[in-house]
Amino acid sequence: MTWIDTxxxxxxxxxxxxxxxxxxxxxxxxVGMIVIPAVERANFSTVRNLAHAxxxxxxxxxxxxxxxPQAQEADLLFLRESVEVAMADPRFVAIGExxxxxxxxxxxxxxxxxxxxxxxxxQLKIARDFDLPVLLHVRRAQDQILKQLRRxxxxxxIAHAFNGSFQQAQIFIDLGFKLGFGGxxxxxxxxxxxxxASELPIESIVLETDAPDISPAWLHPEKNSPEQLPRIxxxxxxxxxxxxxxxxxxxxxxxxxxxxxxxxxx
Numbered sequence: 632m633t634w635i636d637t638x639x640x641x642x643x644x645x646x647x648x649x650x651x652x653x654x655x656x657x658x659x660x661x662v663g664m665i666v667i668p669a670v671e672r673a674n675f676s677t678v679r680n681l682a683h684a685x686x687x688x689x690x691x692x693x694x695x696x697x698x699x700p701q702a703q704e705a706d707l708l709f710l711r712e713s714v715e716v717a718m719a720d721p722r723f724v725a726i727g728e729x730x731x732x733x734x735x736x737x738x739x740x741x742x743x744x745x746x747x748x749x750x751x752x753x754q755l756k757i758a759r760d761f762d763l764p765v766l767l768h769v770r771r772a773q774d775q776i777l778k779q780l781r782r783x784x785x786x787x788x789i790a791h792a793f794n795g796s797f798q799q800a801q802i803f804i805d806l807g808f809k810l811g812f813g814g815x816x817x818x819x820x821x822x823x824x825x826x827x828a829s830e831l832p833i834e835s836i837v838l839e840t841d842a843p844d845i846s847p848a849w850l851h852p853e854k855n856s857p858e859q860l861p862r863i864x865x866x867x868x869x870x871x872x873x874x875x876x877x878x879x880x881x882x883x884x885x886x887x888x889x890x891x892x893x894x895x896x897x
Contacts, residue, residue: 637837639841640670668725725758726764727767792845813847
């Protein structure tokens with residue numbers, strides 16, 4: 632029984648010099664693969680190096696919407712060039728983390744919304760051109776995210792930390808996406824997320840930690856870790872009245888389906 636953490640910021644400052652040990656402890660708990668998305672040009676090499684330091688790690692490259700305010704147009708060219716080189720790297724699996732964030736006040740200002748949408752669209756084009764899946768940050772921006780996905784066709788990906796409606800979920804699924812569930816699902820008060828996790832097709836669900844963020848109920852408010860993924864999976868098993876080994880197998884298979892470059896690694 633092995634697990635895939637489809638979204639973990641193992642390079643985050645919260646892990647400091649502990650990232651190597653965290654990856655090893657997660658592997659000992661049968662987390663067989665951790666996908667580490669980049670968030671800005673400055674950490675492209677960091678996520679790449681972490682992925683190559685551990686057999687249970689892989690990486691994605693992209694510019695996160697929260698980092699768009701300081702990003703430059705040249706960063707999009709750098710991303711395209713980096714992806715072209717990374718295509719020869721078996722540990723490179725996706726474009727991400729990209730998307731839109733209409734929750735952070737700075738990012739809701741008119742000019743910054745426009746810049747976010749530009750960076751999101753241009754990164755979708757990179758994913759399209761290299762036939763890669765995308766790891767999507769979707770915060771208060773479900774419909775805008777979907778609008779661009781209808782316009783710029785990509786091979787699918789993951790709607791990370793999904794918290795939309797059933798109708799929006801179905802549109803993502805129809806576009807070839809899986810939906811990421813993690814720590815938020817473990818809180819009994821998260822009624823909508825738990826309904827989604829319980830009732831959506833199991834073939835559409837992948838698991839994630841978003842560590843060090845979105846800690847599960849038993850850890851909150853402490854920092855999250857990929858070591859928590861099996862226990863998060865246990866919550867999904869309870870919600871769906873399924874056996875834990877089946878949850879591990881199906882969600883891991885779903886991750887490999889949507890990120891086919893994982894197949895050779897996990």
